[in-house]
Amino acid sequence: MSFAGEALGHFIANSRWEDMPATLRHAGRRSILNAIGCGLGVARDPAVTTALAVMRPFSGAAEATVLGQAVKLDPMAASFVNAIACNLLDYDDTHLRTVIHPTAPVAPALLALAEQRGLSGAAVLHAFLLGGEVECRIGNAVSPGHYARGWHITSTCGALGAAAGCAKLLGLSAEQSWHAIGIAASQAGGLVENLPSAAKNVGVGNAPRHGILAALLAQQGYRAGAAAIEGPLGFARAMGDVPVTEEITEGLGERWEIARNTFKPYPAGIVFHAVIDACLALRRETPPEAIAEVTVAGDALLLARGDRPVNNERDARVSIHHSAALGLVRGHAGVADFEMPAVTDPALAAFRAKVRARLDESLPRGAATVTLRLVDGRELRRTVTDPIGSEANPMSDAALEAKFRDNCAIGGFTARADAAIEALWALDSAPDVTRLMELCA
């Protein structure tokens, strides 16, 4: 096939649920469970309630659940708010090669459309696997130039993935699916310059909203340029460099990028996870008051991102000092541990002052060595190269369930957490998503 979009269109239209391996289906369930938990956790965050309040008058028939809210909206409006919620704290998931958060921009579109149209859980899961795959493969084809140029890759590739998933869910032909992705390419947006602001949310929220619109327009005959992805004035080049289109097409349906999705155990920048893991382990060996000084060694990226003063929540999420203090003083690093009361907690602030960062070029990306000098002169040391949540050391299903329950507790939904978990693990066999979405309302 001559065009990347053409190959993707055939991949989408010809894919059969029966051919999806069990491990892949499970990876999909894990992604959706994790994302919904993150969305429920921030249901009362002003960024989410503002998005809901603004979008609500611009919604058609209220047929799709908004996570953790009492109201429903139309599928486009609901998926806008839900994608914002799932990704709000960047606590969701990561396709490590591209740094895409794959689920937030895709799954909300599918759940909303399925709820509206009475489609099955298996149809949602199948569409999610295809949409997430298209998203990550296009991300691979344009990385790293795309992000480096200023594109928030979760928002941009997310819109194309959402269109692909919606195309499957709506039963579009191969050609319609191709054009749906191309139409989404003309809607993709979202800037890295805006990441430290609420404008980031708008790009993420638009991704599923645009995906739904692209698929519905393609279904009604709207077309896109044949080379909308890789053409000389298309998505990839306009937004970065010459794409490596083999990344999109090679091994399609055999090698699954979405199966490599990873889940975050802590709501901190991903390079800080090794620091937290090492400190949690060391805490079992010594109480914080016995520690005189902490040295955290890591690669240049860790130091560039994380060796700075901590004045607010955003700083805390990308701080070597705060990460180490949480692990060694509190022994946990959940959502509340990165909020303002933790930032201003005198015990944590005093401990952060004991933490030094040091470059160790021998450590790989994402690894850290934490060395404690104790008051009695002893030294304790721990190196973590594959933190929990990495590809080599994935979160267990039990850990994902615990994270889901934690998020439900933060959002105030503890009573329904177990039932929701059960419904999510059983998504494949649900004749529709009504019960699941009721539990998530």
Place this chain on the structure above:
Amino acid sequence: MSFAGEALGHFIANSRWEDMPATLRHAGRRSILNAIGCGLGVARDPAVTTALAVMRPFSGAAEATVLGQAVKLDPMAASFVNAIACNLLDYDDTHLRTVIHPTAPVAPALLALAEQRGLSGAAVLHAFLLGGEVECRIGNAVSPGHYARGWHITSTCGALGAAAGCAKLLGLSAEQSWHAIGIAASQAGGLVENLPSAAKNVGVGNAPRHGILAALLAQQGYRAGAAAIEGPLGFARAMGDVPVTEEITEGLGERWEIARNTFKPYPAGIVFHAVIDACLALRRETPPEAIAEVTVAGDALLLARGDRPVNNERDARVSIHHSAALGLVRGHAGVADFEMPAVTDPALAAFRAKVRARLDESLPRGAATVTLRLVDGRELRRTVTDPIGSEANPMSDAALEAKFRDNCAIGGFTARADAAIEALWALDSAPDVTRLMELCA
């Protein structure tokens, strides 16, 4: 002020209607009149009716008119369809330096919001002038690299202009207006690769829709990056080159780019207008059957764009041969003259075969020399350097009215054309836009 968006925010919030010069107000009225006429002309086009049908279930309260349609939609959904209609044939208007079609992405957002909220015609016109100014100035700052890189500048800068206009209409503060534009920057999209397809419409339609959302979110406290336009990972650099920010800020409120908007007398590519003008003039000197051969001379752009076979409507709109044939055989070049019956008209097809194109590097961009060799051996020649509709030779108000009536006739709205024209010229003094929008329904 340190940031481009900050300067624009102050410009928007501090601008007073009383300070708008009369000539500028008139330029605004001409822009809106011209765009609405174009929108009414294509009300029955499948591209428009499909957009309406797809968007309709995703509309909140039906409070905003859709041009030439029996239904209303919410302001976001209505402006999506209306922007598509106004720009569908690229028959609307052109800011020549940037090739932005300024009105379609901006005015529909303002008319829809004003209709919903009972705001005055003067408020719409004021907001349009500010939004169009922001749109064209940001366009200047990123041109020509932005379009050359693959960005459909009408869609991208249109979203920022729409946000700016909506910010004024909603009475946002300087800071909120700044952030509204920044939020729109994270929503901007639309690819040149998709221009020969319906996917183009989606980018244009999204511009006002995104502008409304950006302004409403900013009103509720959403913020953007301070340097969302010119920052290292912001709009301008992600989408092209280093911006010339002086183009945004210099002489703001004194020199008006939106006053330089031009209007198209023919639904053909703008470089073909000189060919049509020259041929229309020559037709007064000779009947077509007396012509043996036609030579059209122009610059390299004219030849690159227009010296190709004509197989469909799209070809016809960018054809030297078809443009010359229309002027010399039919004596007019309206919407129907570029549709399939004209493409396949044997008289036009035969005449197109008599037309030769020739490079004349001495002619400026947009000019053409047409030379007729007659059957009796005589030669007739006409050079047009400033075709009707250019900055140096603008369409008169009467010509704009005639174009509006033609468009109304095509769309089937002849009975209301004169009343609509009257309402548009009197827009400044209308206490609300109810009557105008009723006439445009």
